[in-house]
Amino acid sequence: MLSTPISTASEPLLDVRGLKTWIPTRRGEVRAVDGIDLRVHAGEVIGLVGESGCGKTLAAYSVLGLLPPPARVIAGEIRFRGDDLCRRSAEERRRLRGSAMAMIFQEPLSALNPVFPIGSQVGDILRRHSTLSARQVKVRVLELLDHVGIASPGHVARAYPFQLSGGMRQRVLIAMAISCSPQLLIADEPTTALDATVQAQILDLLQRLVEQAGIAMILISHDLAVVAEMCRRVYVMYAGRIVEHSEVAAVFARPRHPYTSALLRCMPALKQDDSPLETIEGVVPALTEPEPGCRFRPRCRYAVTLCSDQDPAATELGGGRLAACHRATELGLPGTPTAVGADA
Template structure:
């Protein structure tokens, strides 16, 4: 099946990143179970694309596959990924190392585990700069100091000597961002960049990311379970469930007229301070387990709009311009 174009504002021309039919499986020997099942995704230069869904939907695996950093036991079983015209799956490890940290940067979910605990943060940033730009030590440290200032860390010269455990969660996330953009990437992947941060620090981190994105003019793949954040910063959004993109649209269309029942359920679960109707809504049931994805539409067992065909056949795709959904109910 051809990839589904969901081109939004500010996204003319050829995509910077194009993913077609991406499949990722977990297992060993002759027992493999698909966790990502045919993802299509496009990101154009300068735009922000959000990927949302519950835990286990395949969001982070898709991001790690782009960087070719899948965990042990996982593999890309089929599909195509092209970045700026380069076939990512055809590159050897040396070629990927040249792209990682330079043309593509990534902010990981947990900066405390992503950063080296044995090295000061300034040295980690400087080492990346020296590797990709060939600068001397003094020049690389000066660049690292400027980057810490760019991401809003006070007294950046002092913080160059700090170890990760000496910094707060919000400051570690800023350091991770400085490391990700140290070599002027064209694409920044932000995987749940506000996880475990309080609301105030979340807002600060998101404002910092948006400012850096605008100043540097980079494309961003923003992975989150928080639809409010997605609405604030993204141009387009892809909703994932059970390893597939089930809906994709520009942000305004998705929030104003969602076509997939799963998207509608996610939107109902956004907490609202002025809502006095009772407990916050939840989606009944749980996502399917790996290796136990039901036939038909995988969301059907939890869907309030399901009918007989939903459990019998995998849904066709509904399209209206830039908006798509994999859903029989949308096609009725």
């Protein structure tokens, strides 16, 4: 299990330890999240990256208490402000969700109710989690829509989700997420399916909101370039486990896990020449009965016999860096010459 060193500056706002979220199926238990550790301090933005299906979103749902049945947390702690949420009732977690912590979902059109106008949906959160009067709710809805850069908040408040562009719907989800001034915001692929211009606008908006309100944020993405723009630290996840944790700039300069290095080689934004775009050969292993040893071994060009026989323990690499790789200290894995992430 990969354990994150405790910051000496302060106790984390969110402290996840040994989290296991499994899904029962006819073929056995899918170990979708299998013993991860993750910490976020107040006002900090961290990245959680990995391929689709690696468990990023399910880990977020575990934190928020939004797991779809039959998925369930079978082990671990989820401490928020020092309180273990796994010991709280569903109603206690519901009250916490939306007020102290919130999420920006990946698919805005699916996350919004198609039969209610935007203003009603934003206002519903305020009615549930605040003591504002009906009139105050209406005023606050317009303020929120304006705050996230919507030019005509009154018009948008009366509109339905299908009448808005993808970028506009994403701004609405952000307005809903920040409506009750949460301390922790989880953004799940917030720029998916948006064009480059709108993507940059959404990232700028999130950056501004985090800086102004001091919100802690977990940015979930498969795109290291996006994480480099927003985050100082990054957790790299593969097949249900955290395989590397480091400062973003250090990951770009010298990744210490073969999977992280492979992700960097696959990023179009980081290519320096006209050579073909690389891919990671093979497929993610089935997580019902994982084979012994490193889960990345079948796809790893650096694998040795030990990788098949023994699960790699976390290797402390100094400066808070950790990598779950038997060869983390000996491999000179290629990074990227780009300066992306240097100032993250």
